[in-house]
Amino acid sequence: MPKKTEAEMTWKDIEVGCIVTEPGNAAQYKTGAWRSQRPTYTFSRCIKCGICQMYCPEGCITQNKEGFFEANLDYCKGCGICAKECPTRVINMVEEEE
Amino acid sequence: MAKRKGIEVSIALSDAVKLTNADVIAAYPITPQTHIVEHLAELVANGELDAAFIPVESEHSAMSACLGSSATGARTFTATAGQGLELMHEVLYVASSMRLPIVMAVANRALSGPLSVWGDHSDVMAVRDTGWIQIFVENGQEAIDHTICAFRIAEDNRVLLPVMVHLDGFHLTHMIEPVTLPEEEDVSRFLPPNRYPLPLDPVKPVAMGDFAPPVIYTEAKWAQEINLRNSKSIILEVWREFEKAFGRKYLPVEHYRSEDAKTLIMTMGSFSETASLAVDSLRQKGESVGQIKLRLWRPFPFKELRDAVKNADTLVILDRALSYGGPGGPVCTEIRAALYNEAKKPKIVSFVGGMGGRDISVAGFEQIITQGMEIARKGSPNEYEIFGVRE
Numbered sequence: 001m002p003k004k005t006e007a008e009m010t011w012k013d014i015e016v017g018c019i020v021t022e023p024g025n026a027a028q029y030k031t032g033a034w035r036s037q038r039p040t041y042t043f044s045r046c047i048k049c050g051i052c053q054m055y056c057p058e059g060c061i062t063q064n065k066e067g068f069f070e071a072n073l074d075y076c077k078g079c080g081i082c083a084k085e086c087p088t089r090v091i092n093m094v095e096e097e098e
Numbered sequence: 099m100a101k102r103k104g105i106e107v108s109i110a111l112s113d114a115v116k117l118t119n120a121d122v123i124a125a126y127p128i129t130p131q132t133h134i135v136e137h138l139a140e141l142v143a144n145g146e147l148d149a150a151f152i153p154v155e156s157e158h159s160a161m162s163a164c165l166g167s168s169a170t171g172a173r174t175f176t177a178t179a180g181q182g183l184e185l186m187h188e189v190l191y192v193a194s195s196m197r198l199p200i201v202m203a204v205a206n207r208a209l210s211g212p213l214s215v216w217g218d219h220s221d222v223m224a225v226r227d228t229g230w231i232q233i234f235v236e237n238g239q240e241a242i243d244h245t246i247c248a249f250r251i252a253e254d255n256r257v258l259l260p261v262m263v264h265l266d267g268f269h270l271t272h273m274i275e276p277v278t279l280p281e282e283e284d285v286s287r288f289l290p291p292n293r294y295p296l297p298l299d300p301v302k303p304v305a306m307g308d309f310a311p312p313v314i315y316t317e318a319k320w321a322q323e324i325n326l327r328n329s330k331s332i333i334l335e336v337w338r339e340f341e342k343a344f345g346r347k348y349l350p351v352e353h354y355r356s357e358d359a360k361t362l363i364m365t366m367g368s369f370s371e372t373a374s375l376a377v378d379s380l381r382q383k384g385e386s387v388g389q390i391k392l393r394l395w396r397p398f399p400f401k402e403l404r405d406a407v408k409n410a411d412t413l414v415i416l417d418r419a420l421s422y423g424g425p426g427g428p429v430c431t432e433i434r435a436a437l438y439n440e441a442k443k444p445k446i447v448s449f450v451g452g453m454g455g456r457d458i459s460v461a462g463f464e465q466i467i468t469q470g471m472e473i474a475r476k477g478s479p480n481e482y483e484i485f486g487v488r489e
Contacts, residue, residue, distance in 0.1 A: 006311070006313050006314045007313050009314060009317060010317060011316075011317040011318070011320040011321040011324070012321070013317075014314075014317055014318055014321045015296070016197050016258055016295060016296060017195070017196040017197035017198070017258070017296075017306065018195070018196070018306075018307075018308055018310065018318050019196075019296045019304050019305070019306055019308075020304060020305040020306075020308055021296065021304050023303065023305075
């Protein structure tokens with residue numbers, strides 16, 4: 001796949017049958033754009049158990065410098081599973097506003 | 099030298115697949131295609147053809163298995179008919195957009211309902227826009243020859259598209275005809291090994307069948323369209339090579355006594371030979387009649403069609419499918435569109451007939467041609483004429 005972004009590619013740049021020959025290019029997508037809710041955190045209650053990370057269907061939760069678990073909002077879909085599973089109620093889902 | 103023998107066309111077609119040394123056959127039996135896959139299953143079971151025969155549970159699975167097989171670079175064949183073709187419908191688009199060189203024989207059959215196992219072209223017309231190369235054959239020899247050519251066309255790295263070979267159910271599939279089956283070494287010389295450029299390979303992984311957001315979908319579809327259009331020159335090249343190797347010549351629009359004809363009858367598939375006899379008969383009666391036969395349905399041979407009809411006054415087209423509530427037979431509609439902007443063009447008369455296995459005799463074709471000539475002179479209140487219906 002050429003190094004052009006999809007918006008720059010012409011029909012001539014597309015590989016035969018739209019085959020993707022370079023792994024990992026799905027990372028180019030910011031798939032969290034259509035989220036309607038986002039997680040907010042009260043880290044004072046966090047026990048750093050990592051349950052939210054294990055349950056996240058998107059795999060977008062990582063530990064920050066202080067060791068707290070936090071979702072990458074470029075990819076978080078706002079499903080709320082982390083908030084539901086968190087044993088110490090660290091995570092609160094709030095409406096995304098325009 | 100290859101010997102001529104009498105053989106059922108379905109069996110001959112399967113023997114042609116054997117000659118191509120196909121690697122994978124995934125198919126579900128359905129009338130009138132059954133003898134093709136039955137015979138291929140036998141050839142594999144007897145060890146005469148070293149291929150994997152996948153007996154799937156439906157046509158949707160047959161085409162899906164073909165996608166997987168073709169994606170590994172295996173030479174892949176399947177066959178179906180009528181409802182079976184409809185059941186694999188959505189997967190057909192995937193095969194062409196993924197540019198997989200699958201070859202499929204379609205034993206053309208009427209679509210239900212009422213339930214009919216007999217032949218017409220309603221199944222062909224329903225898959226018109228699936229992006230496959232589509233070729234009509236007229237007799238047993240053509241069924242063999244075009245099955246072999248189909249693999250070479252499909253697998254050519256300038257093409258890489260799936261190909262349907264359309265043969266009329268029963269009227270062709272179940273006939274015993276004299277045919278010449280080529281020698282295996284001649285077919286091997288004509289048909290190089292399949293070299294798919296980016297096959298599924300654990301050493302060099304690729305992702306196939308991907309997602310395309312609006313920002314790239316149009317580009318992907320246009321690439322596919324340009325490729326299908328450009329395939330025509332390679333199809334013609336393959337047919338020229340075939341003629342050199344085997345001595346039989348094929349054209350996208352075939353002609354029969356058409357050069358000086360004022361009236362042309364246009365047909366597809368096995369009814370063409372009957373229509374040719376009607377042309378002979380009318381010529382004997384002093385009528386200036388000729389015939390053109392559409393072999394290449396997709397990509398549509400615009401240039402060859404325009405050249406073929408430019409000197410005729412009347413073009414009568416027989417479709418074996420109905421477009422309900424539409425302007426006429428589906429093939430006729432396309433030909434009208436192809437000629438609309440031409441300065442010099444014949445009057446076009448659309449007939450629909452031969453549906454659901456109803457035969458049209460030589461006398462029937464004479465009637466279609468003469469009635470067509472009359473309509474061209476006097477006009478008709480109808481968008482199209484239905485042939486042979488009891489009032």
